[in-house]
Amino acid sequence: MTDDVLAGVTILITGAARSLGAGLADHFAARGASVWRTDVDAGEGVRRLDVTKRSEWEATIADILETGSRIDGLVNNAGVYYGMRPFWQEADEEFDRMVDVNLKGTWLGTQIVSKAMAADGKGGSIINLSSTSGVMASKGFAGYGTTRWGVRGLSKWAAAELAAHRIRVNSLHPHSVQGTGMMTNIAESLGLSA
Numbered sequence: 001m002t003d004d005v006l007a008g009v010t011i012l013i014t015g016a017a018r019s020l021g022a023g024l025a026d027h028f029a030a031r032g033a034s035v036w037r038t039d040v041d042a043g044e045g046v047r048r049l050d051v052t053k054r055s056e057w058e059a060t061i062a063d064i065l066e067t068g069s070r071i072d073g074l075v076n077n078a079g080v081y082y083g084m085r086p087f088w089q090e091a092d093e094e095f096d097r098m099v100d101v102n103l104k105g106t107w108l109g110t111q112i113v114s115k116a117m118a119a120d121g122k123g124g125s126i127i128n129l130s131s132t133s134g135v136m137a138s139k140g141f142a143g144y145g146t147t148r149w150g151v152r153g154l155s156k157w158a159a160a161e162l163a164a165h166r167i168r169v170n171s172l173h174p175h176s177v178q179g180t181g182m183m184t185n186i187a188e189s190l191g192l193s194a
Contacts (some may be wrong), residue, residue, distance in 0.1 A: 123166025
């Protein structure tokens, strides 16, 4: 079913080439939004955006604004996860990558897009994807959970500071979303079929 409740609204979604990001993009588009799908893996209808690179964020925002559109919404969905493992077995390079994508990528997106939203005085809405691992400690998720706690904290700080510019910032905390890459990783970590 489609409707036009989001007609005239422009939304940027990261990590939109597959999984939850693609589903969110389809959902918003079906309701009339103009959706900019971005992902580190570019493809048909998906613009390349490495969320860890300030220069790529700035180029993406500039391109959107050059179309005459504004950015009404941002969904910071891009994230990485390497599977369940004991705390002592968390590898430095994997933790570094999770911090870069999950936390720094969300930081950069929130910072750069909110500045564009504030420029015209109309505000906007930013949704940062965290996880239930960002609100409770679960065995096997120490590295991933640490980055998601960070996203939750970032969202609270940004919400407090950006409210004066009419920009709402919230974090979402999904748990075990069927059909996502994370669920495949968890199943593999447990020796189960996805």
